Amino acid sequence: AKDAGGNNMQFYAHEMNARALARFTIEGGLRRSLEREEFVLHYQPQIDVLTGKVVGMEALLRWHPLDKPPMSPADFIPIAEETGLIVPIGEWVLRSACKQTCLWQEQGYAPLRVAVNLSARQFKQKNIVSLVKKVLDETGCKPEWLELEITESVVMEDPQSATDTLQELSNMGVHLSIDDFGTGYSSLSYLKRFPIDTLKIDQSFVRDISTDADDAAIARAVIALAHSMRLEVVAEGVETIEQLDYLRAQGCDLMQGYYFSRPLPPEDIEKFLKMNKSR
Ligand code: C2E
Numbered sequence: 001a002k003d004a005g006g007n008n009m010q011f012y013a014h015e016m017n018a019r020a021l022a023r024f025t026i027e028g029g030l031r032r033s034l035e036r037e038e039f040v041l042h043y044q045p046q047i048d049v050l051t052g053k054v055v056g057m058e059a060l061l062r063w064h065p066l067d068k069p070p071m072s073p074a075d076f077i078p079i080a081e082e083t084g085l086i087v088p089i090g091e092w093v094l095r096s097a098c099k100q101t102c103l104w105q106e107q108g109y110a111p112l113r114v115a116v117n118l119s120a121r122q123f124k125q126k127n128i129v130s131l132v133k134k135v136l137d138e139t140g141c142k143p144e145w146l147e148l149e150i151t152e153s154v155v156m157e158d159p160q161s162a163t164d165t166l167q168e169l170s171n172m173g174v175h176l177s178i179d180d181f182g183t184g185y186s187s188l189s190y191l192k193r194f195p196i197d198t199l200k201i202d203q204s205f206v207r208d209i210s211t212d213a214d215d216a217a218i219a220r221a222v223i224a225l226a227h228s229m230r231l232e233v234v235a236e237g238v239e240t241i242e243q244l245d246y247l248r249a250q251g252c253d254l255m256q257g258y259y260f261s262r263p264l265p266p267e268d269i270e271k272f273l274k275m276n277k278s279r
């Protein structure tokens with residue numbers, strides 16, 4: 001029996017390449033992460049370009065496994081998505097973000113809209129609308145304080161059914177934005193029909209805005225397009241004053257990026273808000 005076990009191990013070592021093994025380990029870690037309370041949310045301020053005031057926050061998930069170094073969401077979200085673990089994790093994110101924005105208001109900060117990323121899998125859940133409603137009820141978060149970010153590729157995958165879901169969420173009073181805009185293929189006729197409030201210009205266009213004429217033209221076109229449909233525009237990944245100046249000149253409404261602040265844990269956001277208030 002011992003020999004057979006050894007052979008099995010060899011078989012596995014042989015068959016499982018390093019990548020698959022890593023995935024397997026991450027999946028196991030993710031399964032335990034909720035009960036072990038290994039997740040935290042960081043928040044990144046969104047700044048109104050005209051007033052310089054913070055008007056919202058994007059909640060960004062951070063994973064600090066007890067026994068391993070922290071891992072970037074870019075690495076673990078895709079695995080959570082494939083395994084379906086994103087559904088319970090995403091519900092935790094939604095509930096935590098709603099609780100946090102209520103807490104800040106109880107503490108006397110001006111109301112801040114909190115933006116939560118919805119993954120493809122989550123958005124396609126049959127009960128997504130009732131889940132959002134339930135979380136709002138349970139946390140006391142008003143619908144208008146919540147924004148849901150859905151990527152362009154997810155809504156365009158099945159535009160008809162996406163329109164229905166978006167409509168129900170919008171009827172509830174929740175703010176809706178299209179994330180990573182410009183990286184997928186949006187049909188403009190659908191874009192017009194989606195009951196959305198905001199387009200987020202993907203950071204890949206912002207990065208070289210001051211050196212690459214094509215990127216600058218894309219950003220300018222997205223801002224004009226959004227405004228022509230009476231949508232608000234957020235630029236993400238703003239790191240430099242040159243990017244800020246260009247985007248402001250084009251009439252971009254909100255900005256988010258390291259130039260203003262990195263995503264921060266709640267206690268550091270409170271310091272940021274106190275400083276922002278005195279501007
Ligand atoms: P995203 O939704 O496009 O989020 C923006 C990403 O850009 C974040 O990376 C943020 O930290 C980063 N960022 C913000 N400002 C700057 C900047 O000035 N320069 C640069 N280079 N980067 C900036 P992060 O936090 O690593 O998240 C990566 C992605 O993981 C997110 O992209 C989102 O797709 C996903 N994600 C994060 N949290 C959640 C979550 O709670 N649920 C779901 N479904 N996805 C999440």
Ligand code: CA
Nearest residue numbers: 058117149179
């Ligand atoms: Ca986002």
Ligand code: CA
Nearest residue numbers: 179180200236
């Ligand atoms: Ca984005």
Ligand code: CA
Nearest residue numbers: 179180202203
């Ligand atoms: Ca992105």
